[in-house]
Amino acid sequence: MTSFVSRLKNASRRFLNRPCILCSQSCGGPTDICTACQKDLPWHQSGCLRCGLPLPNNVARCGHCLPKPLYFDRCICAFNYQFPVNRLILAFKNNEKLVYGKALSTLFAMRLKDYQPLPDMLMAMPIHWITKRRRGFNQSGLIAADLCRQLDLPLLHHACKKIRWTAPQKSLNSASRYKNVVNAFEVTLDLNSLHIGLVDDVVTSMATTNSLSAELKKAGAREITILSLARASLP
Ligand SMILES: [Zn+2]
Ligand SMILES: [Zn+2]
Structure with missing residues (x-):
């Protein structure tokens, strides 16, 4: 019994x-990034309120997104895609460091708690089944599940799928990115005037999120908020 109690004490001490994950100092908060390291993260501070492009001040729409037909209504990002957030996200996606994704998602949820109005429900940016089989998971699905748990929002499953494989967006220039994802998604549910939060890990040109947003609006979504862990600058 004594050894059980001491094992329990040791386990809770380890948990607390x-x-x-950045400096190895002990941290006891809800996320595995200590308070000092949190302050040094490249938080997304200001920029285009529509597409999230980081800028010194907030603007309703920026020169990049103004000429384009946009189907989402706003984009909220936790971080700029800079060190060390970029390294953490790459390790999360490519090396299954799920704890890194969870730490960043928890910080994003803490930031979103004060945001109004939150979407009615969240859904993850889908990935093609070949990519999912290769990686073993959909990184946006894990982020969306974490956000739903912490914000007490429902997660919309199986509302849409990626119906054709597309070349990686990072291999293309800005104009080709928009062509690459045309008709890449199919939405299979009636979204019945809902405000949908579309969750992604990193957004850059917004071509992919915009293409899916068009389908979500066709399927009846009233409003679409993109919720991205990080915002990369333009290619
Ligand atoms: Zn630290
Ligand atoms: Zn913009």
């Missing part, structure tokens, strides 16, 4: 004093 986990090492920070």
Whole structure:
């Protein structure tokens, strides 16, 4: 019994004093990034309120998104895609460091708690089944599940799928990115005037999120908020 109690004490001590994933100092908060390291993260501070492009001040629409027909209504990002957030996201996606994704999602949820109005429900940016089989998981699905749990929002499953494989967006220039994702998605549910939060890990040109947003609006969505862990600058 004594050894059970001491094992329990050790386990709870380990849980309460986990090492920070960035500096290895112990941290006891809800996320595995200590308070000092949180302050140094490249938080998304200001920019285009429509597409999230980082700028010194907030603007209703920026020169990049103004000429384009946009189907989403706003984009909220937790971080700029800079060190160390870029390294953490790449390790999360490519090396299954799920704890990194969870730490960043928790910080994003803490930031979103004060945001109004939150979407009625969240859905993850879908990936093609070949990519999912290769990676073993959909990174946006894990972020969306974490956000739903912490914000007490429902997660919309199986509302849409990626119906054709597309070349990686990072291999293309800005104009080709929009062509690459035309008709890449199919929405299979009636979205019945809902405000949908579309969750992604990193947004850049917004071509992919915009293409899916067009389909979501066709399927009846009233409003679409893009919720992205990080915002990359333009290619
Ligand atoms: Zn730290
Ligand atoms: Zn913009």
